[in-house]
Amino acid sequence: MKPLARLLAAAALLTPATAHAQLWQTPQTTAAQAILKDYAAQGNVLKRGETTVTLDVAGNAVVGVFIEAGTVADLARGIGVGWGLTEAELPKLQANLAAPRVLTAAKKGVIELTDDGATDLIALKSTGDGAQTRFSAYVAVKVWPDSAFPATRNVMGSAAAPDTLRIFSDFQCPYCKQMWDRSAKAWEAAPEAYRTYHYQFPLTMHRNAFAAAEASECASAQGQFWPYANALFAAYEQWTPLEPKDIPATLTTYAKAAGLDPATFTACLSSHAFKSSIDAQIKAGIAVGVQGTPTVYLNGVKLQNYSDAAELARVHAATTATPSAAALIDARLKLFR
Template sequence: MSIPRPVRLLPVLVASALVSSAGAQLLGTPAQTLAQPVLKGMAVSGNVARQGTTTITLDTAGGYVVGILTNAASLDDLARGVGAGWGLDAANLPKLRGNLSNPQLLTAARAGFVDLTDDAGTDLIALKVTGEGSATRYQAYVAVNIWPDSAFPATKAVTGTATAPVTLRVFSDFQCPYCKQMWDTAMPAWRKDSATYRVMHYEFPLSFHRNAQGAAEASECALAQGKFWPFADQLFANYQSWTPLDPKDAPAKYAGYAKAAGLDTAAFKACVGQRTFRSSVEAQVQAGLKVNVQGTPTVYLNGLKLSNYADAQEVARARAVTTAQHSAASLIEERLKLFR
């Protein structure tokens, strides 16, 4: 379920103007990427495609393409490299080339810049222009966006071992039916396999769910007693009972769930009544917006935003690129130094 968000701007150009026809070629295999029609006619050697003085280099981690670096002498070739990263059809290259020739964009690219491609925050684009006249060179880098641990707030709502290779950061709303579905299907397996998955929960109550804020605050009260997970289980198990209630009547239900979860109910009631964790919940929402959470549930695997947490192939790809010996995050960060 999605929520309205303000339009996010590049320093000089609306990012969506560049990616309006973008596909999703990143995280494909090198063979799939190099076989795209937009690269037809280029000579391929390993993970590099060349034509004249233009080179298009694939960065791979875990066997998948995580970034594409283009170094070109013309905007036409620049568009080919960017288009390959975005999975564009050849018919869309002229439009992309036109967008890349925007004077404001090219002026900004003289200094070099890096930004997200869209409000979903799943991909990055970096641009740089050097030289003058016939010596002008264009560089572009499109890559998956992997958020560092520092982008997320600390939370004590954690399960799984600290050495688990996969960290799942989950932004959730207790009144969201899709979050209940996740809790009933994927979450039990994640929690059971604690050696593989370390799950971190963040509050992200949606404003149009009238009991979501109260439930989030109540779960934080349970967390204060070290009982977040059993209380959250109670909330989702009794989803049909409390979600239709008037918000003033819901706390009585929460108290019953707190008792069932083994909490000190007197302390829990006082915590809920005083709205002790209102500011904490609001801070988690703001933190979620900063990492481009647009709805619930939103799941990040080792910092990589998943489009479908239930897709086993997507999860396997995300795990492969983030846990590779030369991880996607380190490869991408090294490339981005060229543009800063």
């Protein structure tokens, strides 16, 4: 999170969960907030005097809130709609919006991520001076483009599938094994519905995770990533407690069992042929807000709970609607650049 967004989020006592949850509400729920009681609704547009709050809706979910206001107080209220704030929480947000550095940034136009998990964003802009000043703001979910994710050979599912899943995982992470044994099996069984990309994100706290990631990439070089990944998770209890010095031999044993050429595999593993690739995947993961494993993105949206069918359905509806969440948000953000 950049300094301006951090200042505003702190003023509103905002957490990633509260901002994210509010933005995914239905337009009816968002419009019914108490801080909008004096606003007149015309569809997804709410007006009071010279202030307009427009709800950008995709798949019957609010994915963005666009505010046009003539005062900082009205600007704060509009942002509060996107963040689900109460009347009592607005004064502090208003005070921070009036800070000189915020007002200076707004004159140039600014777009920043709202939280360190990179789930939401805020944009601000002002025009005019003195009594003629007009403010615009936009609070929206963050939809990452395909270009934000690194290249990987580790892909399964139809290229024509409507949903793209991108998984950042760690072979020594117990929660990743849980995901692999449950949700990932369901996604694999539905290749026409899901195209799944696997990315390496070995955590430093797991001493054998990086070696396992390298081994899986060596298996991938022989066209056997998914079978080898299955073998690693199936043998999770056996290899994860081992001393690092004993790991290469064990990983080679799994390669032989999976039908890989052992000499080629061993040479790949001992030369650390894929270290730079794994490092690049970790770096890219951090850039899109990965903070732990597993982290799953559906059509560019970071999921709060990848096993929640309702969340997957909601994100699917918003990202595949016409216009899509990404199209609506990108069009709004052009106003702030």
